[in-house]
Amino acid sequence: MMTGRNPAERMAEAAKTWLDSLDDEQRAAAALPWPSEEERHRWNYTPTDHGGLPLLRMRPAQQRLAMRLVATGLSEAGYVTASAIMGLENVLDRVEGWQANWGRERGRDPQMYWLRIFGEPSADGPWSWRFGGHHVSVQHAVTDGRVVGSTPCFLGADPAESPLLGPHLLRPLGAAEDLARDLVRSLDEEQSARTLLSPIAPADIVGGNQPRIGDGDLVMPLPELTRGRPEDHQAVELTTAPKGLPAAQMSGEQRDQLRALLDVYLGRIPEELAEREAAKFADDKLHDVHFAWAGGIEKGQPHYYRLQGPRLLAEYDNTQRDVNHIHTVWRDPEGDFGDDVLARHLREFHGRR
Structure with missing residues (x-):
């Protein structure tokens, strides 16, 4: 080490x-x-x-x-x-x-x-x-x-749950599922109405593996995975203005749950880097992070959620293989691949536009 x-x-x-x-x-x-x-x-x-x-x-x-x-x-x-x-x-x-x-x-x-x-x-x-x-x-x-x-930083799991001796379960991305479900279950009726984008979960993360993400992005058109009506797909399309419930409209306890969920994504990278990322969402900065959900909220029901805010898009999907196949991704729509900083470096030190 x-x-x-x-x-x-x-x-x-x-x-x-x-x-x-x-x-x-x-x-x-x-x-x-x-x-x-x-x-x-x-x-x-x-x-x-x-x-x-x-x-x-x-x-x-x-x-x-x-x-x-x-x-x-x-x-x-x-x-x-x-x-x-x-x-x-x-x-x-x-x-x-x-x-x-x-x-x-x-x-x-x-x-x-x-x-x-x-x-x-x-x-x-x-x-x-x-x-x-x-x-x-x-x-x-x-x-x-x-x-x-x-x-982009992507982690998935198939199977999402596997039996171990004990009996226990191997769940590499269990926290990304459980913390989000706890949060969505804690919402009151008004909050839930703002959070739920569609009763049908998309078949995959909406941004897919596109190098750039932006307004109008929809889940990749995989015929064997397509489900729901056109309006269900449109409901989960990506937009620059985040969809869902902002942290500013959550209770203090719910914001703590949201932060714990966000840390599951930011905590993938070394501690020094994760602390720098977490500082972007400290205190009132967390208020602009939105939580959106699609699909069922009970375990075993196909479901999807995302966290979106300034320089943040975290997506999660569990719909495939009888709801035992998780995809998660953390992205910075403005700075994926370090492009924003690298472009500034080239302009300042190499005279490139």
Whole structure:
């Protein structure tokens, strides 16, 4: 574990160490020059090629170095959660009868996670890195000695609940579900009317894996997952003006519940970075965060919610595989990929518009 340095320094050291361990062929897949804008803005959460060098093509020692870099971009709880999600590929393979292939020899494979570096890792930057595979997408951008972007950050779980001995349940994203359900159940009739967008939950997070999100975005048109009427889909479309109930209209206890829920998303990244993000929603700043819900509120009913406010969009969806398949994402609509800070850096230091 690397301690005693800031996150940018820890990421740079881990990235350089990993890159130095690769042979020429591996490095050609793993590293791209800065900024490689189109590729850098591409991200996924489905079991497809995420771009870069997959764990499958690394020696065990290189895999360890790759995961060491991933750990620099996550809190301890975030790293454990992501690791559990990756391990669920073995569980999902069994659930699907060992049949999924996705055009490769093994479709559900905990080694099909890709790591890619953009630019030359340094404490100053600019450079960035991305790690992703099925249900995991983590990325950070570094410049001027600090991490300036940590979104989009996606975590999913399929199955969302799996039996353990005891009996107990493995629920990597259980807090994202339970805290939100507690909050929506605490609302009075007037608050509920403001919060509920539709009785039908969308089939997925509405923003999908688009590099940019904005007004009018609707859930991806997947025919096999489409449900509800056109008006149900329109009700959950993304808008710049947040939908739902603002924290300003919640009780003090409800705002505490909302903050605890928000911390589940912000707490994915290292503590120093999470504290900086949480400060954006301290005290009265939390009042502008809106909570919106679609679908049922009872466990086992398809449901969706989002938190939206200034520089914040957190989405959650659990509708697929008999309501046992969770998607969650945390985004900064203005600063995903660190683009706002990086653009300002280019203008100020390199004369680019």
